[in-house]
Amino acid sequence: MSIVTVQLGQCGNQIGHEVFSALCSDIRGTHGLCSKKENQSYHDSCKERFFCEEESGVPVARAVLVDMEPKVISQTLSMAARSGHWKYNSHSHFCQKQGSGNNWASGYSVHGPRHKEAIMNLVQKEAEKCDRLGGFFTMMSMAGGTGSGLGAFVTQCLRDAFPTSFILNHVIWPYGTGEVIVQNYNSVLTLAHLYQSSDALLVHENDVIHKICAQLMNIKQISFRDVNQVIAHQLGSVFQPTHTAGEGSGYSRNPLGDLMETLVAHPEFKLLGLRNIPQMPENSLAYSSFSWPGLIKHLRQMLIANAKMEEGIDWQVRPPHHGSSIPSTNKPLHFNTSIANLVILRGKDVHGVDLGSFRDPSLYTAWLNPQDAFRAWETPRAFNKYEKSASLVSNSQFLLKPLDSIVAKAWNMFASKAYLHQYTKFGIQEEDFLDCFTTLEQVISSYTNL
Amino acid sequence: AVSLPFAVGQCGNQVGCRFWDLALREHAAVNKKGVYDEALSSFFRNVDTRSGGNGPDIYKGKICSLKARALLIDMEEGVVNEILQGPLRDVFDSKQLITDVSGSGNNWAVGHKIYGCQYRENIVEKLRKMAEHCDCLQCFFIIHSMGGGTGSGLGTFVLNLLEEEFPEVYRFVTSVYPSGEDDVITSPYNSVLAMKELNEHADCVLPIENESLFEIVNKINQMINSGKLGSTVKQSLVTSSAGSAKTLQEKPFDAMNNIVANLLLNLTSSARFEGSLNMDLNEISMNLVPFPRLHYLVSSLTPLYTLADVNVPSRRLDQMFSDAFSRDHQLIQADPKHSLYLACALLVRGNVQVSDLRRNIERLKPSLHFVSWNQEGWKTGLCSVPPVGHSHSLLALANNTCVKPTFIELKDRFMKLYKKKAHLHHYLQIDGMEQSCFSEAVSSLSDLIEEYNELDATKGGPRIDPSRLKIAV
Numbered sequence: 001m002s003i004v005t006v007q008l009g010q011c012g013n014q015i016g017h018e019v020f021s022a023l024c025s026d027i028r029g030t031h032g033l034c035s036k037k038e039n040q041s042y043h044d045s046c047k048e049r050f051f052c053e054e055e056s057g058v059p060v061a062r063a064v065l066v067d068m069e070p071k072v073i074s075q076t077l078s079m080a081a082r083s084g085h086w087k088y089n090s091h092s093h094f095c096q097k098q099g100s101g102n103n104w105a106s107g108y109s110v111h112g113p114r115h116k117e118a119i120m121n122l123v124q125k126e127a128e129k130c131d132r133l134g135g136f137f138t139m140m141s142m143a144g145g146t147g148s149g150l151g152a153f154v155t156q157c158l159r160d161a162f163p164t165s166f167i168l169n170h171v172i173w174p175y176g177t178g179e180v181i182v183q184n185y186n187s188v189l190t191l192a193h194l195y196q197s198s199d200a201l202l203v204h205e206n207d208v209i210h211k212i213c214a215q216l217m218n219i220k221q222i223s224f225r226d227v228n229q230v231i232a233h234q235l236g237s238v239f240q241p242t243h244t245a246g247e248g249s250g251y252s253r254n255p256l257g258d259l260m261e262t263l264v265a266h267p268e269f270k271l272l273g274l275r276n277i278p279q280m281p282e283n284s285l286a287y288s289s290f291s292w293p294g295l296i297k298h299l300r301q302m303l304i305a306n307a308k309m310e311e312g313i314d315w316q317v318r319p320p321h322h323g324s325s326i327p328s329t330n331k332p333l334h335f336n337t338s339i340a341n342l343v344i345l346r347g348k349d350v351h352g353v354d355l356g357s358f359r360d361p362s363l364y365t366a367w368l369n370p371q372d373a374f375r376a377w378e379t380p381r382a383f384n385k386y387e388k389s390a391s392l393v394s395n396s397q398f399l400l401k402p403l404d405s406i407v408a409k410a411w412n413m414f415a416s417k418a419y420l421h422q423y424t425k426f427g428i429q430e431e432d433f434l435d436c437f438t439t440l441e442q443v444i445s446s447y448t449n450l
Numbered sequence: 451a452v453s454l455p456f457a458v459g460q461c462g463n464q465v466g467c468r469f470w471d472l473a474l475r476e477h478a479a480v481n482k483k484g485v486y487d488e489a490l491s492s493f494f495r496n497v498d499t500r501s502g503g504n505g506p507d508i509y510k511g512k513i514c515s516l517k518a519r520a521l522l523i524d525m526e527e528g529v530v531n532e533i534l535q536g537p538l539r540d541v542f543d544s545k546q547l548i549t550d551v552s553g554s555g556n557n558w559a560v561g562h563k564i565y566g567c568q569y570r571e572n573i574v575e576k577l578r579k580m581a582e583h584c585d586c587l588q589c590f591f592i593i594h595s596m597g598g599g600t601g602s603g604l605g606t607f608v609l610n611l612l613e614e615e616f617p618e619v620y621r622f623v624t625s626v627y628p629s630g631e632d633d634v635i636t637s638p639y640n641s642v643l644a645m646k647e648l649n650e651h652a653d654c655v656l657p658i659e660n661e662s663l664f665e666i667v668n669k670i671n672q673m674i675n676s677g678k679l680g681s682t683v684k685q686s687l688v689t690s691s692a693g694s695a696k697t698l699q700e701k702p703f704d705a706m707n708n709i710v711a712n713l714l715l716n717l718t719s720s721a722r723f724e725g726s727l728n729m730d731l732n733e734i735s736m737n738l739v740p741f742p743r744l745h746y747l748v749s750s751l752t753p754l755y756t757l758a759d760v761n762v763p764s765r766r767l768d769q770m771f772s773d774a775f776s777r778d779h780q781l782i783q784a785d786p787k788h789s790l791y792l793a794c795a796l797l798v799r800g801n802v803q804v805s806d807l808r809r810n811i812e813r814l815k816p817s818l819h820f821v822s823w824n825q826e827g828w829k830t831g832l833c834s835v836p837p838v839g840h841s842h843s844l845l846a847l848a849n850n851t852c853v854k855p856t857f858i859e860l861k862d863r864f865m866k867l868y869k870k871k872a873h874l875h876h877y878l879q880i881d882g883m884e885q886s887c888f889s890e891a892v893s894s895l896s897d898l899i900e901e902y903n904e905l906d907a908t909k910g911g912p913r914i915d916p917s918r919l920k921i922a923v
Contacts, residue, residue: 069728069730098451099730101736102732102736102737102829103736175808177826178826178827180733182736210804210808221803223803225726407918411919412823418740418823421742441919
């Protein structure tokens with residue numbers, strides 16, 4: 001099954017490019033550390049998922065690029081083509097001239113309806129190229145105007161046009177200390193709207209990735225490109241082919257479906273966090289060796305202590321004792337309760353890795369069957385030059401604090417009515433804001449009371 | 451997306467002239483292949499002049515003849531004529547000029563009411579023609595001074611006109627405010643009458659004070675002449691026309707006008723050139739104007755001189771950020787550090803990455819006072835292309851209550867004249883002018899000052915976060 005990616009706005013397009021780059025570079029690599037047959041299978045599966053063939057033999061990304069100003073798309077298209085190893089379809093993009101001005105209302109209420117037909121036509125074309133459509137992967141930031149506002153509108157259109165397809169939104173949460181002053185308004189409006197039409201929101205926070213670049217990757221002058229490359233690596237570690245039904249089952253044909261089935265049991269809980277270890281500069285890879293038990297132990301502690309990366313983990317945090325019924329208020333502080341988790345293992349000696357510690361019922365809420373709350377995917381094929389790589393996609397309280405922080409700042413600004421005139425002039429009224437605040441307070445409350 | 455500048459009056463056109471020259475230089479430095487590209491199209495049309503005079507526009511391919519997208523308006527001919535006889539004559543054609551002979555006599559009313567009425571149709575027609583040549587018109591720039599008659603009066607008339615004819619297009623105004631020692635006696639009248647128009651019809655105003663420009667130019671000259679920094683300091687490309695596209699004779703206000711021209715270039719750089727975090731003009735308005743009337747932005751530009759050595763350690767980069775917040779880099783007589791920030795934007799050009807931005811914001815934040823509802827109110831942009839002669843540069847735009855003293859002083863100077871009814875008859879004898887124009891104007895200014903007062907009153911006060919919505923569990 002194939003996934004159609006929709007890249008929205010500057011951020012969505014910049015990251016999208018890095019993702020396809022990483023996927024392509026991974027399958028071209030000779031460091032798979034597995035049998036030729038396995039490698040070929042992986043290669044074919046990845047190609048089916050993300051690329052389609054052209055006469056020239058150069059893989060063409062299954063993607064639609066959307067932006068309200070031309071510079072980023074122009075750059076993205078040419079960078080991909082210059083690589084010589086993959087490219088975008090030269091017609092699968094839509095752009096305008098004047099941008100959305102960081103205004104969610106402009107993206108949603110003005111650009112959305114105005115350009116709906118043109119954009120959905122492109123999406124339809126890409127969807128038709130797939131033998132079997134596995135769903136949509138949209139990429140956007142929620143801080144600006146296009147990715148956020150137009151992105152929310154397009155997601156709604158996707159839902160309307162493809163009611164039975166899976167829609168996964170990859171959302172970038174901006175640096176806490178502003179990239180955009182109205183980012184918290186744009187974020188609240190985006191998240192509340194996406195919650196209605198999307199199946200799940202897979203989140204990356206700029207602050208967290210920045211720290212990874214600084215402390216783990218040892219990058220001195222961190223650029224957005226560096227940040228985007230780490231994000232691309234993490235996304236690749238989730239979406240490159242895996243065996244989801246155990247050894248010998250062949251690569252999964254339905255990655256988005258499998259993901260949703262595992263992680264999103266209840267429509268009130270759609271926020272997914274992502275962790276990937278190990279993470280290090282490329283030139284250190286050859287000198288490092290990890291053991292699976294070590295990696296699993298770290299990943300599990302990152303989960304329960306809500307650590308953002310593998311350094312500075314609080315090892316003191318422990319799960320509560322599992323009893324017949326524990327009221328949520330008795331749970332130890334700082335313990336991150338999960339609804340469901342997905343662990344993905346790639347690389348050497350991956351079979352038979354003991355994941356019992358992730359099946360511990362005390363990690364999870366009481367209302368899901370422990371067997372249903374955890375899944376593992378794996379492949380012996382190493383990813384992106386990492387001999388061993390472990391990823392965790394988690395539906396847990398990972399994003400509770402950051403979400404609460406965004407809502408608090410947005411509410412604070414809303415109470416003063418600052419900037420509201422910029423939104424009302426494009427048709428987003430105070431009541432619309434209030435509805436979105438209500439939706440998100442509900443989400444916060446639900447996750448808090450796990 | 452196109453930005454259309456209108457240079458109105460003597461000051462406006464002198465700044466405009468510097469602006470066009472620097473824009474050509476900047477694009478020439480970047481555009482090595484002589485191809486007419488998206489970046490050039492925001493300020494220039496590409497016209498086929500082979501068949502003489504005014505050929506059709508060429509939208510792609512080789513550069514044939516670049517024509518500035520602009521309207522030059524002056525009610526005296528001197529400045530515009532000089533431009534047309536000078537090295538920039540090929541960049542403009544007669545259809546972009548509106549001139550008259552007798553000037554406005556430093557009288558806002560003459561500029562606004564008499565010439566406004568007289569030239570309205572002409573201006574609208576030329577404006578429509580220019581708009582037709584743009585596939586996407588994003589904003590208008592008005593460059594003018596506040597103290598005289600044409601720039602101030604006719605300039606604000608044009609502002610009104612733009613709102614009527616193209617309400618969707620953003621209106622940015624770069625206004626040069628008169629100093630206390632201004633030799634035009636009626637400059638306070640002209641400025642306050644113009645302020646009312648700016649209050650009501652501009653989306654964003656960048657006030658500039660000649661005193662600040664003068665001090666900056668002086669300081670640079672002192673530094674160069676004293677040899678304090680040794681031979682590492684070259685004649686500043688920000689303030690001089692050294693290395694310009696066309697050779698020009700330096701005139702007294704040139705260095706000061708260069709600064710304003712560079713301000714406009716930097717403001718539009720991220721819309722023209724690529725970068726990892728683009729900042730378009732409509733984003734500036736969106737992020738920096740929390741309430742419609744509070745749209746006055748204090749600007750600062752760094753660095754102001756060129757260092758000859760190429761390797762710039764990050765210490766110097768950090769110094770650039772510090773300088774942007776210092777009193778002596780502001781383009782008005784104001785000290786934002788000791789007043790209240792409503793919002794702040796940083797547009798960086800050159801080899802500067804997001805980590806440099808973050809490091810400096812973290813470093814500078816503690817010493818700045820932000821309003822309670824916007825504690826982390828930073829808007830940032832990263833443009834890869836530096837200005838000519840620099841490896842990087844920073845433009846800071848602050849919506850800060852430090853503009854208040856400028857407005858208060860202006861009001862005081864106005865009242866000094868108004869109380870004695872000095873020179874009032876020169877205005878009142880103009881058709882359409884009444885006493886109420888004056889009282890309404892000063893009232894508008896007072897209201898604006900009061901809004902800043904109310905904000906200042908909240909500074910340093912206790913921070914009470916509003917209680918959140920309660921959800922039934």
